[in-house]
Amino acid sequence: MRRRPSSSTAAARRPDAVSKAVSRFAAGWAQDALLVLAGVLAFFVVAGRFELFERLQAATRGLEHWQLDELPLTLLALSLGLLWFGWRRVVDARQALAARTVAEQQAQALLTENRELAQALIRVQDTERRALARELHDEFGQHCTAIRADARYIARATDVPAVAEGACRIDESAERLHGLVREMLDRLRPPDLDSLGLEAAVQALCERWEVQTGIGCAFVPRPGSPALPDDVAVTVYRLVQEALTNVARHAEASHVQIVFEPLPSAEGLRLRITDDGCGLAPDRHPAGAGGGHGLAGMRERVAGYGGTLKLDNVEGGGLRIEADLPLENLPA
Structure with a gap:
């Protein structure tokens, strides 16, 4: 008989999926960082080849009155600030993702535990119903059959009409009671x-x-x-x-x-x-x-x-x- 995977094994699949998602996120972050670095190096090569900074200085030298010649350093400071801001957001995102992963693992563990508990309760309930059905069939059903047999014997053996009618009523009541027991047995445990x-x-x-x-x-x-x-x-x-x-x-x-x-x-x-x-x-x-x-x-x-x-x-x-x-x- 092939062994089915346990519920604890199934529960472990979700954390594995989350770990893979974290790994894909980290790999994507590293790839983007390499692309940015490659772009910066390419810009450095182009700027050195065409002397872009010198050209920018020459273009903004006449704008000293408006302090536009400070614009390159200001943009550099802005870039560094944005870089720090982005790094902080990445750290916050990774912390939030780690906290969410832990919460999902705990929630999955609770769901698995609740499912196992529900299955155990259902099995206990079915076991108790089966035992009760067996007792009803073996004890109650046999007594109903015995009562019916005795009532029919009395009805045949007596010459008193009132006693015979009472025995017939007992037989009918026992038959209805036996039918009720069969219905209860079917509700407790389907015999088929x-x-x-x-x-x-x-x-x-x-x-x-x-x-x-x-x-x-x-x-x-x-x-x-x-x-x-x-x-x-x-x-x-x-x-x-x-x-x-x-x-x-x-x-x-x-x-x-x-x-x-x-x-x-x-x-x-x-x-x-x-x-x-x-x-x-x-x-x-x-x-x-x-x-x-x-x-x-x-x-x-x-x-x-x-x-x-x-x-x-x-x-x-x-x-x-x-x-x-x-x-x-x-x-x-």
Whole structure:
């Protein structure tokens, strides 16, 4: 298995880029200084060849009344002053650039630390949800099944109509409770992810959603789409789930397309969800309602992995959601 670069390695790239920029600045400054020196030497040669200073003295000797003969030395003093001024500005610029470099390195380190913390929190959350889902399935689900079995036995065994009706009501309540547990299990941990994998789970989700809503849904996994870590796969599945829910509630669409494809410039996955509905109104916030359960929560989770989430209206009608998840930002 190929080892992905760590987040600390990715964070070190930005200071390297800044150092290269500083090196290019220093090289450009040295080149300009050489050009100025070459120009001064050329002027010196030309002035010595044509005796420009003597000619200037002769031309300004008659202007003693106006003190114009002091103009050359005054211009020399001005040139020296401008040279000192420019040198001071170069020193100030280099100090400011060094301070900005340090600030950018500190900011990048904080961003990297926050990203790693967000990823750790997401992994802990998914682990706790998986454990809770297992407990609900193993304990609560089995008890519901036992209650239903006992209620059906009582209904068949008794000759008292009131007892039989009560047993039937118990059976119905246990069945509804069991259905509620299954819904909670699906919200805590999509069961298809563990048994089928991400692509097959998304395909099954699309088929179920298409039957429930009557809206066409096509899933297109492009060749070369990378395998994702478990926590990232859960994020992708939840994003598809939330997007389909929003389409059913608000889009008035007749068709949805979900595409998995590799990122064009780095190792990672691009998820694109496009519908042909009414699109996103200008005065409407792109995040779904429900706090962390809507697209706002998905945007935070995608950002926690160093990815981006964009929502754009499609020309001719509809909405396109595009999430990029680069794997290089994940810890090895």
